[in-house]
Amino acid sequence: MPFLNFRLISAAAGVAAAALLAGGCTSAITFSTTERSMGRIALNEGDYETAAEIFSEHVANNPRDYKAHTHLGQTRLAAGNNKAALASFRTALDTRVMTARGRADKPYRELIIDEYARTLALIDADGTMTATLDSQSSGDVEKKLIVAKAFANAGQPDSAIAAFQSARRLDKRDLFVAKSFGLYLESIRQDIAAEEMLTQAYRIEPSDNEVAAGLVRLGIVPGPAILSRNELAKPKVPLGPLPQVRMATPEQEAETAAGASASDAELN
Secondary structure, rough: OOOOOOHHHHHHHHHHHHHHHHHHHHHHHHHHHHHHHHHHHHHOOOOOHHHHHHHHHHHHHHOOOHHHHHHHHHHHHHOOHHHHHHHHHHHHHHOOOOOHHHHHHHHHHHHHHHHHHHHHHHHOOOOOOHHHHOEEEEOHHHHHHHHHHHHHHHHHHHHHHHHHHHHHHHHHHHHHHHHHHHHHHHHOOOOOHHHHHHHHHHHHHOHHHHHHHHHOOOOOOOOOHHHHHHHOOOOOOOOOOHHHHHHHHHHHHHHHHHHHHHHHHHHH
16 A cells, blocks of 8 residues: 655645634544544554654644554554654553543553553563653552553563552452453463453453453353352342241131231221
8 A cells, every 4th residue: 555645644634724723623623633543544554754743743733632642652663763652652641641531531541551561561671661660650550550561561470460469459440450460361371360350350341352252261151150249130039048937826816817806896
């Protein structure tokens, strides 16, 4: 597939800019999306120079666009500019949480963390940068998860497992942490631990396809059977032993019948 012509892209961006001036805020969103899309096309076609120009200009004008920072990082990484890529992913991580839309964007959260960790492992041959980030990650589950994944990518399972465990202690309801940990344990053939962790991930979000696939590979059929009693639908009968039923004696039944007759007589 031929590379994109940057002049044509610039011309298209100019048209979008004209729409921006005419249309206000709605057009601004469209312009940002269009520009980002053109950059991704260039990236997918391998035209890293054009993609870098587009994304660099875009983030200069839209510094809180975490998606553009992410794609700029991917472009730099593909072009071999690993340190610059790491800086872009770090910025993407910071800017994503600046808006409600970004904080709710789980797919990009996962993408940024994965790309950040992969890049960190590539450039940190002696592990000093990862260790530094680890020392700065106290209370920050995302940074701790990046450390865990960086150690995993670097082939350091003991350090990776310790960091994953720390991330889990910070937030036991974080699906991405539990899923990532479980899938990593599966990849290093720690099947028993992987089954336990993926089961916990399944309990957080039963609809996650990656978690379900991991359980199937381990010979576990996902479904209600692996949920705890508290996570299943509540039964109509209260939990616990049923109250004991005490049968009335003939004498008690006679007394009850006599009392009912007397009550009827009073009413009449």
